[in-house]
Each structure stands twice: as structure tokens, then as C-alpha cells.
Amino acid sequence: MSMDAGAAVLAGTTPPIGTLEWLRWLWGFAAVRVVVAGLIVVGGVVLSKFLVRLFGRTVARRFQRQSVAQTVLGLLRVSTIVVATFVAGSIVGLGIGDIVLSVTVFSAVLGIVLAPIVGSIVNGVFVLADNPYEIGDMIELEDGRRGFVDDITLRYTKILTLENTFLVVPNSSMRERDVTNYSAEDERTRLSIPLLVTYEGDLEAARRIMERSARNVEEVIEGGPDIRIGSARYPAKPTCLIDAYADSGVRLSLRFWTRTPYKIPRVESTVRERIWENLTDADVEIAYPHQHLLFDEHSGRARVAVEDGSAMRPPDGETEDASGPTTRARDATEDGVTNADGDRTATGTGSPTE
Structure with a gap:
């Protein structure tokens, strides 16, 4: 190798003396550009967090809905990172068109695989909009x-x-x-407790007891102005109404309002406990499903529908029902049975009777 060729190689690998020339020489290495691109992406992440903290209160005051404010701040953070990524891509030699094309192809592939997630995101936009x-x-x-x-x-x-x-x-x-x-617009919630009382009890006393039992619970609204729901108004105080006349008793419905919806099971349990305690000393009984079976004087008589393969006419004093003709009855006794011709045939241990 000649002296001139060696000097040229040495000049290409040796950093120049000036600062600007040295930076240009260093920028010629691909590894340096990759490191710088990575630092820009990291800087974009840090900057996105800083912007969220900087504009957080302003966005919250502007939208007044925490869910929407968080979504806007999240989009701000993602946008900052995306811009930093584009800048980093241009440093390593990727143009904006190349990056957009890559993102488009990648998104199309993921769109097929991650269709449910994309659907959830679209529905999330509607949830935030519908509120x-x-x-x-x-x-x-x-x-x-x-x-x-x-x-x-x-x-x-x-x-x-x-x-x-x-x-x-x-x-x-x-x-x-x-x-x-339960928390939309008004936290007051109306509850209803049913109770079945007997027909023999004092109905008005039962209604007064149920209303008084609800008023004595701390979380229940005792009274005051009517509560408006839409264009209708409802009493704020506990009210007991007759719901229906059931088979086993009269079904009452106690309706009352709670101040907050956060302890509904406990409030209902407390009201039921007060009702039980107050009904103990009153002339009111809680009804339960039951039946009485009654037997009349004809119990034990057997009726014969068909004899000798043909239907027979009913005897005097009996009529045909909707199901068809009824034959003569046989009187079942301990000593015998009267047959169709009027003869009495003994059953058991006796002798036949003419």
C-alpha cells in the first residue's frame, strides 16, 4: 500500500479536530443513530407524563367528568409518544411514509386477530359519550x-x-x-317490602305498624316534601299499600325512601326486624300458605261409571254431568252390595240375602 492510500484510510477513521466536524463524523455510525433514536423515545415517554401533570387540572375543570378527563389525558400521552416515535424513526432512516405504511399493515393484521378489543374500544367511546x-x-x-x-x-x-x-x-x-x-342524579332510593297478613287480623293496625317501623330506622327518610321522579311526585314518608288479596291473606306493600343506596340490604333487614317486633303485641298475624281438607257426609261412597261395557242411566234424584252419563250407584256397606237387578250380595263372611 502506498503512502497516499494509507493516509486516506487513516483520515476516514480518525475523528477530526473541530467539534462540529467530530459530531458529523460520529453521526456517520448507525449504532449512534439508533442510540439517539432510543433516547428520543424515552424522552417522549417522560415528556408525556410531564404534560399529563401539567394539563391535568385544566382538563379536569374543562370536562367536569373524571372518565372523559382521564381519556383525554390518555390520548395526550399516547400522542406525545407517537410523535417521539416518528422523530426517532426518521433519525434511523425511516421516512414518515415508511412508518405509516408499516403501521397500516401491522394494524390490518392485528385488526383481524384483535377484533374483539377493537370492538371494546369503539363501545368505550359510546360509553363515554352516553354517560x-x-x-x-x-x-x-x-x-x-x-x-x-x-x-x-x-x-x-x-x-x-x-x-x-x-x-x-x-x-x-x-x-x-x-x-x-343508584347514584345518578339523586342518591335517594325507594325500596319496597311485601308482607302477607291474615284476613282475620286488623288490617289498618298492620299498615300503621309497618309505616311506624320504617320511620324508626335511621337511614329511612321520615317525611318532608314529595320526591319528584320525572313528572310524578311520590310521598317521602313511608307508605303501606294494599297490594292484592291473595289466597292465604292480604298482601301489603311497604314503600319507603333511603337517603343513600349504599346499605340497602342492611336497611331492609332492619325494617323487617322492627316490623316483626311490633307485630308481636298486635292483633295481626303473618299469613302463610295452608289448606283445610273438608269431608262431607257422602265421603266413602263409590260411584260406578260403566257396567257390562255400556253406560247406564242415573237413578232417580241424580243427573248427568258434563263428562257424560252416570249409572246407578251401588251402596257400599259393610254387609253387602246391591247389584244392578236390586239383589243384595253379601261381602265378607255373611250369607247371601234375597
Whole structure:
């Protein structure tokens, strides 16, 4: 190798003296560009967290709904990371068109595999827009499980149940099922307790006892202005109504309002306990299903429908019913049976009688 060729190779691998020239020389290595791209992505993640903290209160005051505010802040964070990723891709030699094409192809492939997740995200947008419940609301699912809404995302709704367990339900499922919201608009909740009393008891006394028993419970609204639901108004004080006349007694329905929906089972149990205690000394009995079996003087008589393969006419004093003709009855006695010709035939140990 000549001296001129060796000098050229040495000049290509040796860093220049100036700072700017040195940076340009260093930028020529692919590994350096990859490291810088990684640092930009990390910086984008850190910047996204900073922006969420910076604009968190402003967004919360603007939207006033915690679920929507969290979604907006989440989109801000994701957008910051995406921008940082595009910048990092351009540094390593990927153009915006290449990145968009790669993301499109990748999204199309994942769209087929992750279609349920995409559906949950779309339904999550509708949940946030329709606002059937909000974070902190107490809801009840159609299977009877109750709890407080802990978080609402684009993919799922997280519920903290009354059993102190977390229930995560996809938003696609939440939009298809019936959800009862106890905390929407007004936390006051009306409950109803049925009671079946006997017909022989004092009906008015039973109604007064049930109303008084509910008023003596702390969580129950004793009275006050009527509570409005839509265009209708309902009494705030406990009210006992006659629901129906049942087979075993009169069915009463006690309707009352609770201040909050958070202790419904305990309130119902306390009201039932007070009713039981107050009914003990009153002329009121709780009815229960029962039947009385009565036997008249004709019990034990056997009726014959067909004799000798043909239906017979009923004897004097008897009529045909809707089911068809009835033959003469045979009087069953301990000593014998009278046959169709009027002869008496003995049964058991006696001799026949003419």
C-alpha cells in the first residue's frame, strides 16, 4: 500500500479536530443513530407524563367528568409518544411514509386477530359519550352484583364490588346488558317490602305498624316534601299499600325512601326486624300458605261409571254431568252390595240375602 492510500484510510477513521466536524463524523455510525433514536423515545415517554401533570387540572375543570378527563389525558400521552416515535424513526432512516405504511399493515393484521378489543374500544367511546354511569357511581348489573365504578377506559369498565373484589367488564358487554345506576342524579332510593297478613287480623293496625317501623330506622327518610321522579311526585314518608288479596291473606306493600343506596340490604333487614317486633303485641298475624281438607257426609261412597261395557242411566234424584252419563250407584256397606237387578250380595263372611 502506498503512502497516499494509507493516509486516506487513516483520515476516514480518525475523528477530526473541530467539534462540529467530530459530531458529523460520529453521526456517520448507525449504532449512534439508533442510540439517539432510543433516547428520543424515552424522552417522549417522560415528556408525556410531564404534560399529563401539567394539563391535568385544566382538563379536569374543562370536562367536569373524571372518565372523559382521564381519556383525554390518555390520548395526550399516547400522542406525545407517537410523535417521539416518528422523530426517532426518521433519525434511523425511516421516512414518515415508511412508518405509516408499516403501521397500516401491522394494524390490518392485528385488526383481524384483535377484533374483539377493537370492538371494546369503539363501545368505550359510546360509553363515554352516553354517560350511563360515572366513576364513583354505585351500579348493579343484571345478574345482581353491585359495586362502585372504579375506572372507565376505552376498553373496559372496572367495578369494585361490595365483596371488596374487582370486576373488569369489557365495554362491549356493558353496552349490551342492563345496568342500574343508584347514584345518578339523586342518591335517594325507594325500596319496597311485601308482607302477607291474615284476613282475620286488623288490617289498618298492620299498615300503621309497618309505616311506624320504617320511620324508626335511621337511614329511612321520615317525611318532608314529595320526591319528584320525572313528572310524578311520590310521598317521602313511608307508605303501606294494599297490594292484592291473595289466597292465604292480604298482601301489603311497604314503600319507603333511603337517603343513600349504599346499605340497602342492611336497611331492609332492619325494617323487617322492627316490623316483626311490633307485630308481636298486635292483633295481626303473618299469613302463610295452608289448606283445610273438608269431608262431607257422602265421603266413602263409590260411584260406578260403566257396567257390562255400556253406560247406564242415573237413578232417580241424580243427573248427568258434563263428562257424560252416570249409572246407578251401588251402596257400599259393610254387609253387602246391591247389584244392578236390586239383589243384595253379601261381602265378607255373611250369607247371601234375597
